[in-house]
Amino acid sequence: MSSLSRLLRGSGTFNTCTIRRFSSAASETTAAISPPKKSLSSIVNEERNPKRIVDKFKTACESERFRANIAVYDRTVRRLVAAKRLHFVEEILEEQKKYPEMSKEGFAARIISLYGKAGLVENARKVFDEMPERNCKRTAMSFNALLSAYGVSKRFDVVEQLFNDLPDKLSIEPDIVSYNTLIKALCEKGSLSEAVALLREIENEGLKPDIITFNTLLLSSYLKGEFEQGEEIWAEMREKDVARDIRSYNARLLGLANETKSEELVSLFEELKASGIKPDVYSFNAMIRGSINQGKMEEAKGWYKEIVKQGYRPDKATLALLLPALCKAEDFGCAIELCKETFSKRYLVGQTTLQQLVDELVKGGKRREAEEIVEIAKDNDFLKFKLELSSQLIS
Template sequence: MSSSLYRRLHGLFLKPKTTVSSKPTTISAKPTTSTTVSNPKTPESTTATTTTSSKEKRLKLLVKKFKKASNSPSFRLRISQYETTVQRLAKAKQFSLISDILEHQKQYSDITDERFIVRLISLYGKSGMFDQAQNLFDEMPQLKCDRTVMSFNALLAACVNSKKFDKISEFFRELPEKLSFEPDRVSYNTVIKAFCEMGSLDSAVVVIDEMEKNGIEPNFISFNTLIDAFYKSNQISDAEKMWEKMEQKNVVPNVRCYNPKLRWLVGDNRILEAVELIEEMEKKGVKPDIFSFKALIKGFCDDGNMEEAKKWYGKIVENDCVPDRVTFMTLIPFVCNKGDYQFGLELCKEALNRRCLVDTTIMQRMVDELVKESMVEEAKELVELGKSNRFFHYNLKFPKDE
């Protein structure tokens, strides 16, 4: 890495921290003559405690089953299973259970495969457990696994995911020389992402130049990360410069490069220009994805245009895309407001079929509106579908008095 980039990393990632006095703070308490008696548990607090305990038991059982399943070599190849389980534990803030699962993996021969360790480092990073990610990286020689730029990149990504930006400068300065490898395109793209996350977009642009000086050509990921950040920061002229630079470098943009511009156009109430951009994408052979369509659907819903919102929902299926939770959460309340209850019912059924967890309040509103419109059988059908759904149980209530 060139000295100019290191100076920029050093200056931005290692900003001086505010000095906090080490002098202990004395907190005075007013004397009291009364004796404090702890309140007995209320029924509500008892219920909450029972629910928490029950949840913890389920998660511990999940970990037990996961560890047992890990004995199978074929199970250890299921990356999505690892990610789903760790994500669930992280959401519940059960970090000790995450360590339990991932530390358990060290007993298997896979641990000598750098790709397997990279997966574990990444899982720690995505859970915000940076210290564990770094410890595993440091431990690799004892686990008889060589460290290359692959595991280095996983460690950098863990820095970004855990918001430990100050560590990136240190790793870039020390590890490549120590371990005898050169940072690659993924390394630089991770630094670009770090700068963007910090809001230091000018520094992120400098990384593009540094890549080229070191013989590494930026790719669409390099540019897309910057384009997305510029549009989110409403720095439109800088985003357009990135588009121009992509063309100069003959980097072909993909749908992920276009989507930030689509979202910005919609957010700026330029929905017709967003439609034109979709048409431009298609002419250039870039197929819109679910995020492209979601942007347009939101724009037309915000604009109150029912016909266009339904039209672009239809294009999701036409383009072999799958509507997601956000799609239904946007459309169902909108069609309720517009009074198209038949279409709303179809959307609710589709959400249930596709295992999309839509808020119960939205589903319940649809039931209520159907009853008000004398669509009683349809309302009953939705209530039953909600209760019988094997993935998300909806406790929908049928208003019998209507």
């Protein structure tokens, strides 16, 4: 081969490599300046129009990876329920039946649960009943999803009926989640004694009550004024060495506050802190309630300040406790200041609470101040309320 030929071949090789390098660099530069491609989840989440949400969701469902995204399914259903578009919820969930995942119990249980969150319990039951047709075995997992679907829809009698009928009929072994769902349903329907009796049945079935079991029974007992029953459950938790969490403590704090057991209330609050669990806004609300029940308004205001000091925001319950109590104690100045702070700091407050405040101000001869609250409630840029003043609607 001649020198010229070798040179030309070398030049050709050099040029080809150089072009490749420039091409590669150009591609990298283009990739660097191109906007990142949005994920299917983002495309669905960012849509605001309900119909377009449905269309984009159904298109995204063609991706197996998208169908594995539990969070986006849950978020989409919640958004459609909030928009009162239950027919759209049904449309996107029925669409799932064409995918192979419906033969997997975990996926079917998810669809049952989502139907329950939308209150479409008949659809949830249909999915459960159709599982054998898809060669999908029904175990406690899908059974629990069905119980929960009826529970969140407040069909408590049906939860009890399903629990009594389906396990033997379908050879399903209820687990602790099944029992916890039944216990909650019984508590919600006012059958506390039946719920408590299940503690023994759970143990007889070789299962172990967990923190959810005890917390459900604790809160229901104290809320319904069954203080002694609550104390027995609290003692059983200690006896069985069940680690108590913030929900356990908050339930008993509420019970003690309602019974005006001030010394035990403060003692339990100190025990809560010593346990390494941080009190939350519900803990402080219980302390406020206890102080109010004892007529110790300065102490109640101190607990309110602790909420903010600990980095929490007062909630509706906090203000529903404090505002009427301050008016009853004729501490109108503090009540007005607290109300204004509520709007300036954008705390959530209920209209009933504000109306009580306005009524009490008028009764207490503070009509001008009441009018000011009515105007703030009407004109603020956070939560707008139409409050009544002297039986006339201010609008």
